[in-house]
Amino acid sequence: MQITFLGTSSGVPTRSRNVSGVAVRLPQRAEFWLFDCGEGTQHQILRSDLKISQLSRIFITHMHGDHIFGLMGLLASCGLAGNTERIDIYGPPGLNEYLQACRRYSQTHFSYPVAVHENRGGLIYEDEEYRVHCGLLEHRVTAFGYRIEEKDRPGRFDAQKAKAFGIPFGPLYGKLKRGETLTLPDGRRVRGADFCAEPEVGRKIAYCTDTIFCEGAVELARDADVLIHEATFSHRDAQLAIDRLHSTSTMAAQVALAAGVKQLVMTHFSPRYAPGNAIQLDDLEAEARAIFPKTAMARDFWSYEVPRRRSSASETAIAP
Amino acid sequence: MQITFLGTSSGVPTRSRNVSGVAVRLPQRAEFWLFDCGEGTQHQILRSDLKISQLSRIFITHMHGDHIFGLMGLLASCGLAGNTERIDIYGPPGLNEYLQACRRYSQTHFSYPVAVHENRGGLIYEDEEYRVHCGLLEHRVTAFGYRIEEKDRPGRFDAQKAKAFGIPFGPLYGKLKRGETLTLPDGRRVRGADFCAEPEVGRKIAYCTDTIFCEGAVELARDADVLIHEATFSHRDAQLAIDRLHSTSTMAAQVALAAGVKQLVMTHFSPRYAPGNAIQLDDLEAEARAIFPKTAMARDFWSYEVPRRRSSASETAIAP
Numbered sequence: 001m002q003i004t005f006l007g008t009s010s011g012v013p014t015r016s017r018n019v020s021g022v023a024v025r026l027p028q029r030a031e032f033w034l035f036d037c038g039e040g041t042q043h044q045i046l047r048s049d050l051k052i053s054q055l056s057r058i059f060i061t062h063m064h065g066d067h068i069f070g071l072m073g074l075l076a077s078c079g080l081a082g083n084t085e086r087i088d089i090y091g092p093p094g095l096n097e098y099l100q101a102c103r104r105y106s107q108t109h110f111s112y113p114v115a116v117h118e119n120r121g122g123l124i125y126e127d128e129e130y131r132v133h134c135g136l137l138e139h140r141v142t143a144f145g146y147r148i149e150e151k152d153r154p155g156r157f158d159a160q161k162a163k164a165f166g167i168p169f170g171p172l173y174g175k176l177k178r179g180e181t182l183t184l185p186d187g188r189r190v191r192g193a194d195f196c197a198e199p200e201v202g203r204k205i206a207y208c209t210d211t212i213f214c215e216g217a218v219e220l221a222r223d224a225d226v227l228i229h230e231a232t233f234s235h236r237d238a239q240l241a242i243d244r245l246h247s248t249s250t251m252a253a254q255v256a257l258a259a260g261v262k263q264l265v266m267t268h269f270s271p272r273y274a275p276g277n278a279i280q281l282d283d284l285e286a287e288a289r290a291i292f293p294k295t296a297m298a299r300d301f302w303s304y305e306v307p308r309r310r311s312s313a314s315e316t317a318i319a320p
Numbered sequence: 321m322q323i324t325f326l327g328t329s330s331g332v333p334t335r336s337r338n339v340s341g342v343a344v345r346l347p348q349r350a351e352f353w354l355f356d357c358g359e360g361t362q363h364q365i366l367r368s369d370l371k372i373s374q375l376s377r378i379f380i381t382h383m384h385g386d387h388i389f390g391l392m393g394l395l396a397s398c399g400l401a402g403n404t405e406r407i408d409i410y411g412p413p414g415l416n417e418y419l420q421a422c423r424r425y426s427q428t429h430f431s432y433p434v435a436v437h438e439n440r441g442g443l444i445y446e447d448e449e450y451r452v453h454c455g456l457l458e459h460r461v462t463a464f465g466y467r468i469e470e471k472d473r474p475g476r477f478d479a480q481k482a483k484a485f486g487i488p489f490g491p492l493y494g495k496l497k498r499g500e501t502l503t504l505p506d507g508r509r510v511r512g513a514d515f516c517a518e519p520e521v522g523r524k525i526a527y528c529t530d531t532i533f534c535e536g537a538v539e540l541a542r543d544a545d546v547l548i549h550e551a552t553f554s555h556r557d558a559q560l561a562i563d564r565l566h567s568t569s570t571m572a573a574q575v576a577l578a579a580g581v582k583q584l585v586m587t588h589f590s591p592r593y594a595p596g597n598a599i600q601l602d603d604l605e606a607e608a609r610a611i612f613p614k615t616a617m618a619r620d621f622w623s624y625e626v627p628r629r630r631s632s633a634s635e636t637a638i639a640p
């Protein structure tokens with residue numbers, strides 16, 4: 001699972017940061033999922049190494065413009081790019097009516113199926129490899145966070161070892177792969193586990209924006225490998241965060257700490273922290289690291305491969 | 321009057337060309353007008369030397385997504401950038417309802433007045449210096465072209481000459497400036513025209529997109545200094561233009577020729593003419609120039625100062 005940040009500014013785009021959009025590339029499939037779709041997300045995809053034709057699911061957190069105004073353009077372009085595969089869109093109530101209104105006024109006809117699912121919370125998607133939950137956050141409008149879980153995978157079957165053990169090639173291999181215990185034609189008993197590597201623990205990503213510190217975010221992020229959390233404001237501008245129901249850097253870090261995540265990545269930064277302001281984005285990073293050291297700051301086009309739990313890479317610091 | 325092209329691709333953005341948007345900067349005012357507003361237009365403004373706070377009027381040709389999907393984001397950003405001046409928006413029927421729906425679903429509140437005017441054709445705007453007409457084009461949906469006219473200005477009053485002639489400084493200067501004929505206190509008769517430079521002829525810009533060749537475009541472009549006309553397709557792809565009610569390069573040139581314009585600038589190019597296609601944009605240029613030699617191809621961020629009629633600059637070829 002590889003996360004690519006397409007937009008890391010809040011509210012308005014800047015010269016170097018677009019409004020919200022995060023792609024999650026799925027390793028085993030030629031497929032990516034998109035979280036939020038601010039204006040210009042399709043332009044960012046064009047400038048990244050993502051292929052627009054591989055977009056299969058879009059998850060919208062809430063209906064503010066900086067999270068949805070790129071949706072219609074992206075969907076229209078998917079059609080013009082010749083997509084024929086269905087795109088599933090998940091989001092808050094009102095999303096379907098909004099898209100229908102835009103399609104009607106702009107006379108946009110999609111040449112491929114688009115299915116809109118309005119969230120009610122809980123498990124919203126599941127297949128053989130992945131599961132997606134959503135949960136309420138705390139913002140000025142209804143906002144959902146998402147938790148993407150990769151399911152655990154059985155460890156790699158060691159065919160070499162099975163062969164050396166004298167197990168005849170064929171359907172027995174499949175049974176051992178699935179972890180079954182067998183009696184061989186010569187009477188020996190063998191356990192599948194002895195021929196498989198350790199199971200691969202599935203990775204978990206939580207995406208929480210826009211929100212002030214809330215229990216909902218902690219629940220979604222519980223034990224996650226990566227928590228992507230908004231940090232619109234510096235701790236020194238906490239009153240702004242409270243007034244607007246956004247997070248400070250320290251709130252994001254507190255969610256990460258309370259949830260016991262492996263890595264926090266902060267995003268959705270206020271454009272106010274530009275050169276000239278006494279507070280800079282480095283300050284937000286330092287504020288968060290004082291609470292949760294494994295904090296990184298997202299940047300547009302930064303791609304981050306979520307490390308596997310057993311991998312030593314997960315123990316090293318990362319920086320975009 | 322300076323024209324800046326913000327988007328010159330049709331339908332979808334490419335890496336080097338955004339979807340439709342053209343800014344016209346007014347020389348005497350700290351103000352610019354925008355024609356069409358495809359997704360990402362606000363991003364292009366950010367990357368140009370235009371100031372978003374100087375945007376005062378937006379003219380929309382038709383309701384297709386590549387001409388309107390940037391509107392809500394731009395208007396929302398104007399508010400967040402602290403604009404307080406009114407923005408007037410002109411466009412086809414349906415534009416107001418579209419904007420209202422987007423505002424409602426996204427809960428976007430503008431902190432400044434926005435007035436939407438739905439076109440019925442003819443004169444749609446006039447002030448002391450400018451006039452804007454719109455007229456119907458021929459496309460798959462209702463589409464309007466625009467004609468922006470700078471009014472003629474009286475020539476510069478030569479106060480030096482009046483003084484040398486012994487005319488007493490005071491209200492008489494104002495009368496001469498306005499071209500009146502006066503009797504001086506000493507009995508001499510003087511004509512204002514003798515103390516003023518030649519009047520400055522106002523410049524005229526026509527903006528015609530999206531459309532197939534039509535008389536409406538010729539009327540709007542009559543004697544214009546610059547005609548901006550779409551040229552989605554090469555002449556060799558004329559059947560596509562006919563099917564989709566777009567123009568070929570040669571249709572754009574024929575409008576320019578029939579209208580007797582001084583300069584044609586083509587835009588709204590199909591992304592199909594990319595490296596690898598047997599037809600390239602150079603071919604579209606050559607096709608048009610065979611009919612109308614004073615043809616230029618627009619590029620994103622190209623700024624073109626419309627020359628005054630009496631200026632020798634208007635006689636030289638231009639290239640972005």
